[in-house]
Amino acid sequence: MMAASSTHLVIIPSYNPGTKVYETVRAARRYWTPVWVVVDGSTDGSAERLLAMAEQDAGLRVIVLPRNQGKGAAVLHGLDQAAAAGFSHALTMDSDGQHAPERIPAFMSESTRQPAAMILGVPVFDASAPGLRVKGRRISNWWANLETLWAGIGDSLFGFRVYPVEALRRVMRAQPWMRHFDFDPEAVVRLCWRGVRPVNLPAPVRYYSAAEGGVSHFRYLRDNLLLTWMHARLFVGFVLRLPVLLARRARGRF
Numbered sequence: 010m011m012a013a014s015s016t017h018l019v020i021i022p023s024y025n026p027g028t029k030v031y032e033t034v035r036a037a038r039r040y041w042t043p044v045w046v047v048v049d050g051s052t053d054g055s056a057e058r059l060l061a062m063a064e065q066d067a068g069l070r071v072i073v074l075p076r077n078q079g080k081g082a083a084v085l086h087g088l089d090q091a092a093a094a095g096f097s098h099a100l101t102m103d104s105d106g107q108h109a110p111e112r113i114p115a116f117m118s119e120s121t122r123q124p125a126a127m128i129l130g131v132p133v134f135d136a137s138a139p140g141l142r143v144k145g146r147r148i149s150n151w152w153a154n155l156e157t158l159w160a161g162i163g164d165s166l167f168g169f170r171v172y173p174v175e176a177l178r179r180v181m182r183a184q185p186w187m188r189h190f191d192f193d194p195e196a197v198v199r200l201c202w203r204g205v206r207p208v209n210l211p212a213p214v215r216y217y218s219a220a221e222g223g224v225s226h227f228r229y230l231r232d233n234l235l236l237t238w239m240h241a242r243l244f245v246g247f248v249l250r251l252p253v254l255l256a257r258r259a260r261g262r263f
């Protein structure tokens with residue numbers, strides 16, 4: 010039995026995730042204690058099954074939100090409870106089987122070595138990755154790097170990360186966005202602005218076909234509009250902060 014961490018936990022936001030969620034959560038539990046799943050108003054019966062799993066497993070906690078609120082909102086809910094329970098760092102990962110639970114220990118050790126940093130997963134795609142999604146992220150990555158003056162964000166969109174809990178809660182409380190798909194990229198950019206340095210570690214991604222139990226809630230038009238609007242407001246924030254960012258750079262900080 011692995012000892013439960015009192016500083017670092019895994020938070021898995023989950024919205025109608027498909028059948029992969031159970032093995033994902035079980036695998037996360039093999040690699041870490043504690044693991045919290047935030048069920049974001051799912052209507053597929055997964056809340057009940059996950060709650061039943063948690064009854065048999067003291068290292069697993071399942072928080073059920075009655076209504077769907079969006080990925081960012083679900084993560085924030087988990088972060089608030091994590092802060093109240095005294096955790097300083099949270100690793101976020103998706104519930105749909107796309108992220109690799111076997112990378113959890115390496116990410117957690119890196120975060121323990123560098124507690125002031127955020128540990129960002131850089132996706133390592135295999136042949137299952139749709140070309141459109143692989144190429145599409147270059148646009149978001151380019152903007153995120155500009156907005157942070159190339160502070161070193163390896164990937165702006167990938168949700169497999171370790172965040173310092175307090176810094177992220179402060180960023181999210183300060184403005185009403187970041188509650189949906191705009192959560193991951195806006196979080197890295199705004200944390201960079203606050204002086205949280207990015208550290209990049211590779212992590213594999215798998216895209217499952219529907220027949221294999223793969224589920225995606227990404228809507229091409231809706232979510233690309235959301236990301237465009239997000240980078241528009243980040244760009245304004247960037248221009249306003251440019252003097253501060255340049256001064257910091259001149260002092261030899263990232």
Ligand SMILES: Nc1nc2c(ncn2[C@@H]2O[C@H](COP(=O)(O)OP(=O)(O)OP(=O)(O)O)[C@@H](O)[C@H]2O)c(=O)[nH]1
Nearest residue numbers: 022023024026049079080083103104105225226227
């Ligand atoms: N889309 C979406 N995801 C949510 C929501 N709440 C929680 N999540 C979780 O956030 C994670 C990412 O959602 P996905 O729809 O897989 O998004 P993605 O991985 O960026 O997109 P794909 O690469 O197409 O799978 C999953 O674990 C979801 O279950 C929500 O309201 N909408």
Ligand SMILES: [Mg+2]
Nearest residue numbers: 103105107225
């Ligand atoms: Mg996904």
